[in-house]
Amino acid sequence: MQSYDFIVVGSGSAGCVVAERLSANGRFSVLVLEAGGTDRRFFVQMPLGYGKTFFDPAVNWNYKTEPDPGLSNNVDHWPRGKLLGGSSSINAMVWIRGQREDYDAWAAAGNPGWGFDDLLPIFKAIEDNEAGADEWRGRGGPVHITDNRTRVHPLTHRFLKAGEQAGLTLNQDFNGKNQEGVGVYQINTRNGRRMSAARAFLRPAMKRANVRVETNALATKILFEGTRAVGIEYLRGGQTLTARAGREVILSAGSINTPQLLQLSGVGPAALLKNLGIPVVHANDHVGDNLQDHQGINYTFRGRLPTLNQILRPWWGKMLVGMQYILTRGGPLAMSMNQGGGFFRTDSGQTRPNMQLYFQAFSTVLPRVGERPILTPDPWPGFSIGLSNCRPSSRGSIMIRTKNPLDYPRIAPNAYSTNTDVTEMLDAVKFVRKIASMPAMAEIIEEEVLPGPKCTTDEELVADFRKRSGTVYHPVSTCRMGPDASQSVVDPRLKVHGLSGLRIIDASIFPDNISGNTNAASIMTGAKGAAMILEDHVG
Structure with a gap:
């Protein structure tokens, strides 16, 4: 031994x-x-x-949850x-x-x-x-922390402006004195x-x-x-x-x-x-x-200006950003997909932010089985505004199924199992639409792709985020x-x-x-x- x-x-x-x-x-x-x-x-x-x-099993456990009632019984x-x-x-x-x-x-x-x-x-x-x-x-x-404020996609600045127009402050450092507002995310790269x-x-x-x-x-x-x-x-x-x-x-x-x-x-x-x-x-x-765990969802839009979709999807674009990365260690491949974001309160009764925003200057609506197509996004100029709840009150469990250590445990998140979590997320997705309706964003949006303009009532919005949202891996x-x-x-x-x-x-x-x-x-x-x-x- x-x-x-x-x-x-x-x-x-x-x-x-x-x-x-x-x-x-x-x-x-x-x-x-x-x-x-x-x-x-x-x-x-x-x-x-x-x-x-x-999804790569060589580096990823690839766990699956139990069918979750709060997520429309999705796995x-x-x-x-x-x-x-x-x-x-x-x-x-x-x-x-x-x-x-x-x-x-x-x-x-x-x-x-x-x-x-x-x-x-x-x-x-x-x-x-x-x-x-x-x-x-x-x-x-x-741990080197990269300050990306001069490197983000131009659409990120439009998102920040729209956030300000919607009533949020511009925050230069989410790890500073105050977390509230919109800004550019720092990432741990070097x-x-x-x-x-x-x-x-x-x-x-x-x-x-x-x-x-x-x-x-x-x-x-x-x-x-x-x-x-x-x-x-x-x-x-x-x-x-x-x-x-x-x-x-x-x-x-x-x-x-x-x-x-x-x-x-x-x-x-x-x-x-x-x-x-x-x-x-x-x-x-x-x-x-x-x-x-934090639950998240994206609202996706078709834009009138080029996004990262136009450079990351075609073969020649992949070649260009690949060469840029190999030669300079820069460009889109050196970034996170979440370049901007922020924190906000869903209602005035909240004493501090209870929701997190993410802005992604590309979109991946078209399904690709078994792959997260970050490097092969949609063929049209798309972008997403995502969000996740900061302090959900729902509680789940992780329990073994058998005494065989090779068997994966039973993961039961119980997402959106409290009325508080449902109400907060409903208010939050409405605020995402508010940001998208601000002049800085509205003038470049051609249409809302997901969930789409037909999803309007509270019942439809709740049904949508139960169906489409899921873990943000926390x-x-x-x-x-x-x-x-x-x-x-x-x-x-x-x-x-x-x-x-x-x-x-x-x-x-x-x-x-x-x-x-x-x-x-x-x-x-x-x-x-x-x-x-x-x-x-x-x-």
């Missing part, structure tokens, strides 16, 4: 940071187990290449990264921290050290922001390449003699001696292997795989485990419960943090309640979702979690 000080399960957004920080002082040996393979792939490193990885596609860097290697790279109130609510719920003022220094230390350092932004950190957690943290750590990374290594069971985690059993190359952790086992497998591994190992809802013949090590009904909270062992899975120091030698450090510990994209918060969680481990083990 191999033996290490720490075993980190998962090399995703948080796990990469944990491995780098725990190994930095040279005192501790660290084993990282990653179920997927390498991140050294062209379409992983090229920012807009995530359209090619959206939603949930891409999650299965490679070094995890989902930070296949996501859309929008760098958003969330709102101060999100984290202050975490602390107020009994999680000291997790308030915004506690976490801001960590966020700043992570970042190397191209816009420069200030009271809110960091400079010199491992020199035209994706700045994933693997590139920022794990690759440097892999050069150290005290770090071992095993790819294509699927963790199948946490090994316990009594209630103490002492190691991991895993599959690699057709063999069942074991590794022992002298100090701690750290689960950083994400909001799906972390609760799955816990349940397979006897930690979770007792009735479920007993029914599947899994011996109960520690009963906790909250493992896999409290699933939260599942969290399936092993939530809290001081009360009867209401949570980990304590504020991320130790699993009722067990020892075991921590969870990933987005599954979020007590509640944050207002915006979750990647930056996941990386921050990795940094904070690793710091707490070092506090406990460096005497």
Whole structure:
């Protein structure tokens, strides 16, 4: 049996940071187990290449949800990264921290050290922001943040102007003092390449003699001696292997795989485990419960001005932008599809923004089975205004189906299962149409393609977003943090309640979702979690 000080399960957004920080002082040996393979792939490193990885089983778990009543019984596609860097290697790279109130609510719920003022220094230390350092932004950190204000498609500026005409302010930095308004999104890239957690943290750590990374290594069971985690059993190359952790086992497998591994190992809802013949090590009904996710939808328009469709669709256009990218690391392929966006309130009773906007200067209405056609958009000048809810009240669950670790778990999002979520989304889609009706946009819109002008009544609008919306890939909270062992899975120091030698450090510990994209918060969680481990083990 191999033996290490720490075993980190998962090399995703948080796990990469944990491995780098725990190994930095040279005192501790660290084993990282990653179920997927390498991140050294062209379409992983090229920012807009995530359209090619959206369904690619070589780098993507390609999860499917249960038919969801809230989504007209649709089965939603949930891409999650299965490679070094995890989902930070296949996501859309929008760098958003969330709102101060999100984290202050975490602390107020009994999680000291997790308030915004506690976490801001960590966020700043992570970042190397191209816009420069200030009271809110960091400079010199491992994650390079690109300021795209001079690089976006011209239509993005029309969207921003329309947002202002609709009553929103122009926001130069969504990670600054205030999140509300419209603006250009910052993305985590550097020199035209994706700045994933693997590139920022794990690759440097892999050069150290005290770090071992095993790819294509699927963790199948946490090994316990009594209630103490002492190691991991895993599959690699057709063999069942074991590794022992002298100090701690750290689960950083994400909001799906972390609760799955816990349940397979006897930690979770007792009735479920007993029914599947899994011996109960520690009963906790909250493992896999409290699933939260942002739901999103696009409104798509046919325009009178050229969009990215006209350059990305034809073969000669692909050749031109391909050459531009290869020679200069610039152009559309070096960007995210979400170039602009913002945050707004659906009604005056909201004390802070509860909806997020996305502007995309291209469209993909025409169906292509098994592909997300970012690089082959519609043949006409199209663009989309998308949105997602920031703090939905609907709750779902992730539970194993069998005791076979190769079987995917049952994912039940329960989207739009509360009246509040339905009402907020109805108000939000009406506001999207308001933006589109403003002079800056209306003068270039030929027609609304989706859902189309015939969709007008509240009932029709609700039916439409139930049918067409789905995840924006931010599942969290399936092993939530809290001081009360009867209401949570980990304590504020991320130790699993009722067990020892075991921590969870990933987005599954979020007590509640944050207002915006979750990647930056996941990386921050990795940094904070690793710091707490070092506090406990460096005497």
